[in-house]
Amino acid sequence: MLDDYFRQYGLITIFALIAVAIPVGMLLVSTTLSIVGIRPDKPDEVKKSIYECGFETLSKRWSGFNSRFYAIALVFVVFDVEVVFLFPWASEFGYMSSKFGAFVLIEMAIFVAILLVGWLYAYRKGDLEWT
Template sequence: MQEVSQISEFGKILVFLITGFVLTGGLLLLNKLIAPDKPNAEKLSSYECGEEPTGSSWVQLNSRFYVIALIFLLFDVEMVFVFPWATVFGSHELIAQDERWGWLSLAEMFVFMGILILGLIYVWVKGDLEWIKTKVVQPRVQVNIPASVYNKINEISYATIPFSTEEKTENIVVKEASATTVVRKPMFKPTLKKP
């Protein structure tokens, strides 16, 4: 007599997932309850691979890093498709049953690799693989504003105001090339919340 399982295969996966979530949540809760909470300047500073952090951690990252990372991911994910192909192409039992499997898998891989190589050639010709762009592209727009207006704007000298958390009530005097202007301080004080 064949025994009937009390739980299906999907039920086993569900029990496994529920157990994983309960254990993970329980351990996080236990950590929150018993771990000491003593923040200091060293713990709250940004981690820079063991180096002493210098400057602010809010620095803009060069967008070229993203391009290189995306191209790396493209060719890294390619390997996920090459391994199953190699398994099918190298299976002597499958090819022995029908020789068309070998030719079909070979043709599919040539099409797949061809598309990837075309993508690489496109990125290469476009110049996205070059770290330093040698050709400067000047944007060209059709506007009805004369160039003298732009030149006047560029001739004005602007003063930068250093950021300070202290509240000041005096007005700031900005000296321009032609006249002295009084600029009023904003009526609000920015507040920063610490996490």
């Protein structure tokens, strides 16, 4: 049993090594081809310019975006992850409720309540307001 346990970690380790080796290998091949001269390195002003939907840019400076978008994106990610956890739970709720009773429902209610407290905090702080 313990042997099977470590075999699973061996598979995860092999997967992680392959996941690291592929990008590192691609970077090494690209750098080697650049040094050898097969991949040309020709810097140009057009390559450094900002590409905006095929149109020429009006100014040369990089413009930032409003920080409110960052707050909205974070709230979206939090609730998106909540939905990722909520769907499998909902699909197995019938089986789990017959086995564990009301504990499963209370556990998910606490999870959703904690997320709603975070949403209320962001709402009262004004992070979701555009005015």
